[in-house]
Amino acid sequence: MKTLVLLAHPNLEESRINQRFAKELETLPNVTLHALYDVYPDEKIDVAREQQLLLDHDRIVLQFPLYWYSSPSLLKKWQDEVLTYGFAYGSTGDKLHGKELLVAISTGGPAEAYQAGGYNNYTLSELLRPFQQTANLIGARYLPIFSVSSTFQMSDEQLDANAKALAEHITREW
Ligand SMILES: Cc1cc2nc3c(=O)[nH]c(=O)nc-3n(C[C@H](O)[C@H](O)[C@H](O)COP(=O)(O)O)c2cc1C
Numbered sequence: 001m002k003t004l005v006l007l008a009h010p011n012l013e014e015s016r017i018n019q020r021f022a023k024e025l026e027t028l029p030n031v032t033l034h035a036l037y038d039v040y041p042d043e044k045i046d047v048a049r050e051q052q053l054l055l056d057h058d059r060i061v062l063q064f065p066l067y068w069y070s071s072p073s074l075l076k077k078w079q080d081e082v083l084t085y086g087f088a089y090g091s092t093g094d095k096l097h098g099k100e101l102l103v104a105i106s107t108g109g110p111a112e113a114y115q116a117g118g119y120n121n122y123t124l125s126e127l128l129r130p131f132q133q134t135a136n137l138i139g140a141r142y143l144p145i146f147s148v149s150s151t152f153q154m155s156d157e158q159l160d161a162n163a164k165a166l167a168e169h170i171t172r173e174w
Contacts, residue, residue, distance in 0.1 A: 003170060004057035007035045008064040008075035017106040017151045017159065018065055024163035028171060032057065036074050043074055050082040059100040060140070061170050062131065066107040069127045079134065088138045097139035103131050104146040104166060111149040143174045
């Protein structure tokens, strides 16, 4: 199984969590790490290249820090431009049927905030519904999300353990 990690962090050099995660993932066999903001600093996405990358992999991981309860904007642009009619959806848009989609996120807020009654009110599964329904529409199997919370308080030891847990989560059979 080949896994494509689409990493969307607008400032990876100043990132602590996602940069550490990227270091872990790039050592894995059969995992292609594709850092969108580094590949497209001008944000001009090469649609044919991106579609070919999708075709070449079985599992697609969307890795990003949660920004305003969603992804950083380049990943949204990537969805708008790459998941085209006739490729990803529509009567002949079956190219992604049978793939797997997995969202891996980091949040500044603590885990207990992401529930009814917590200050963010909604669970991460609820907030990430657009990704789930996108998977449904393109015929991909939506896998359980991976998340780390309270990133501002995370120790180096916890970060290392979370990086290993992420690697296990995205490479295991589901
Ligand atoms: C523009 C912006 C929006 C953010 N929105 C959220 C949010 O909605 N919920 C949350 O828990 N954290 C939010 N954060 C915090 C980031 O998710 C957190 O800093 C990030 O996951 C840490 O990962 P990094 O070290 O790779 O940057 C936001 C941060 C920024 C800069």
